[in-house]
Structures are given as C-alpha cells and as structure tokens.
Amino acid sequence: MRKPCCDKQYTNKGAWSQQEDQKLIDYIQKHGEGCWRSLPQAAGLLRCGKSCRLRWRNYLRPDLKRDGFGEDEEDLIIRLHALLGNRWSLIAGRLPGRTDNEVKNYWNSHIRKKLESSHRNTGFTRLRAEISSAARSKRQANVPETQVFDSNGGKPEPSNKSSSDINLDLTLSIPSKKLESSDEN
DNA sequence: AATTCAATCAACCGCGGTCGT
C-alpha cells in the first residue's frame, strides 16, 4: 500500500513565505513538475504536496498573467461558462496565463454580479440570449449542457461554434501552445 | 482618525476518479 501523502502534524499552513516560494521555484526549475507527494520533502518544504501544487499552479508558474482580466477575456469566460458551467479548469484552459482559481474568483466577484444586474437592465442581455440559443441548439441535438466533447476523439461539433470569432474549440490540447497560434497573446 | 462594511483573492477542504499494490 502507498504511504500517506504527508503527515499533517508536521506541515505548515496558511500564507506562503518568500523563502518557501523560492524553494518551490528552485526545485521545480531543476526537476520539473513531478510527483507532488515527494516534492515537499525533496525541496525541503514543510508543506503537503497538495499545497505545493496549488501554490505553483495558481501563483508561481512563470507563464501566469498577473494583470487584470481584459474585456475579451471576460467575454470569453461568460461564453465558456454558458457552455461548460462551473468547469473552471476547462474554462481556464482556454485562457492562456489564467488559472482555474483565478477564473473562479473573477466570476464570483465580478461577472456574476454584473450579469445579475444586467438581467434587470440590459447590458449583457443580448449576449446571454445568444448563449442561451447556442445551448438550446446543443440540447436539441441531444448533447448535455456540459458534454462538450463528442464520442469520436474529442472533436467538437462544428455547429457548436457560436457566431462569434472567439475560439470556442474545446478540443483537448496544450492551451498555451494552441492559443499562441490563434490568439494575439 | 477610527470604525464598519464590502470586495477581493490566496489557500484550504472534501470529494470523485484514477492508479498502484
């Protein structure tokens, strides 16, 4: 049987210090993202692997954008959320340099309120209608709302594409590479 | 200037799927 991933008795919790960050960065730069279970001990960190993974992926990764969300990103999140629901990791996968946690936080703190208020006014109404109609046509084709991959190799149906020029191709791929070629980022 | 409240975001928790023994 496997050993437990960490002994919680001997792990730190809470905010990460600069030294901890540096240890994690140094270790991953040398050895890459490997086994999170053994990483803390190997890197000399008193953290559980889960915490290291989260810190790296949400904050320390060099390819992360640290600036605010742009309008196009916000628009894309709204559209993807309409298609995927709360599949934050999938949504983040279409946004280079963004993490699932970041997208989730942004949705909960900004977009949700914006959409709620726009329901009363109009702002996003047209967009929402567009999204709903796309979702409706998918349902009519007997595709569950969150089932965006088809059964033959993961390629989405061409008809699932919205009228927008935003890339809603949900084929599994390395997002940054794929988007580098199609986006201006 | 002090206090209160709301917004934001990093981090934790628990669950489900996958994989190793």
Added chain:
DNA sequence: TACGACCGCGGTTGATTGAAT
C-alpha cells in the same frame, strides 16, 4: 479484485485591502 493513496477539481473560508460613514 479490493483497498487505499494520489491527483485534480470545485466549493468554501479567512485574511487583507479599500471605500464609506
């Protein structure tokens, strides 16, 4: 095949910061 650990994900919490009073 069963059991249990690992990994990744989504939901939630708590600390911090800024605005309002």
